[in-house]
Amino acid sequence: MDQRIEINRRNWNERTPIHVASDLYNVEGFKAGRITLSDIEIDELGSVAGKSLLHLQCHFGMDTMSWARLGAEATGVDLSDASIVVAQGLNDELGLGVRFIRSNIYDLPNVLQERFDVVYTALGALCWLPDLTMWAQIIARYLKRGGTFYMLDEHPTGRIFASVQNADGGYDLETENQYFPNPDGLLDDGERNSYTGSDTIKTPVYEWQHSMSEIVNALIGADLKIEYVHEYPYSFFQALPQMRKRIDGWWELDEYRGNIPFMLSIKASI
């Protein structure tokens, strides 16, 4: 097994209780019936009533269970043991009838055989995967003939920017990260804040950059047919410190607004 994926499993085990307790994930709201999916996902994927749906990299499953609340027969898969335990606990408590499986997505064929109407992945997923060629083959492996793949995630262009504090106490936007894929990955040594707040994550983690062409070509190479690519000028999280949260929940820049795509969605069929 890729040691880097094992490192990431431990990182996400440490993150899970911190995320569960955070305002960002707002588990109490979810328990009270909230659908955690974004309008973009719900509009673009369309009705899931009666459809089987496989959610890859589901973390502790609120999005997976939200698709169940919208009528899907949902299965969620995540690398983290702690996440899957929380997901199963929530599912049992709320009686949502979702199946959760702990697995690295590359190893999923060892433990799951069936095919699905929909394979779905969202919001902060691809950066944890070293190999998109294999990832796309896994997606194709799990789709029924005529099935739909849908993803909403960070745009690779948004990831090239970093904020540097300036003398005025504000931030300057710098163009400094690689746009193109880095197969070796970037090691973050840990001791960083989680994206949910000020809690420190001690364990290290690996991230990978994936370009638009790498993502698109991986899907095409797995015999999926791209139906569309959409790009959005805002983010699902505070990707840069000078971003401001809009009333509708998305994060955007004031300076340079509209100049950077921060999210992309892709719909493909097989």
Next chain:
Amino acid sequence: MNEKFDIIRRNWNERTPIHAASDFYDVESFRSGKITLTDIEIEEIGSVTGKTLLHLQCHFGMDTMSWARLGADVTGVDISDVAIDLANELSDELGLSARFIRSNVYDLPEILAQQFDIVYTAIGALCWLPDMTAWAQIVARFLKPGGIFYILDGHPTSHIFESIPASDGSESLKPIHPYFPQPEGIYDAGGGCAYTGSDVIETPSYEWQHSMSEIVNAIIDAGLTIEKLNEFPVSGYRAHPQMTRHDDGWWRLDENHGTIPFLYSIKATK
């Protein structure tokens, strides 16, 4: 809209003799047999021997005639009268069998009825077109079933950047321009330099930004299947003062190499 096309036509009429006299276009080398196409295009399109090829927005035709030198049966189309006159002169002088037609891309079906094995578009083309949906339908209209569409052009992400001089004399890349499409276009009042050197182009012009998703979706919606999307960290011209020209002829950012995709190519089939 016709007025905008007429402005662009006049702008390219003014540019043509300046370009033809420039080191950048190096017409003398072309006369002595040079293939003006890039390695990227030649490799990605593959053999054109015996194939019919339609070059949209061909300027004064050196790339079009280079495909003829590589064995294609070529037709080039351009909006500029002066450019088409020069293309015809070069073709006659060099005895290269190439047909050139003066037409706006969108009006081409009124004067050309056949279909081609290959429809081709090269660097610096789409920014002169307002409407990608209608453009992609033109591409599909002129392709035989099973035919190939290929484009190599400036990457929409690269269009957002300007180099801003910092106090220490270095150049900083800032996302100054919109990434997302602006249907009304950007008016250039003229008086700026041509990209070939210091000559001033007096006539105004219009340009349009097209996002990657807009281009990809237009091609898909015209009924073509995307086979490959590629992205490149190199430029065909000095897009920023801190770029240097390498032995392979491409311009690169030396510091921050790989942060910005400057070119993309798409291969699609009908």
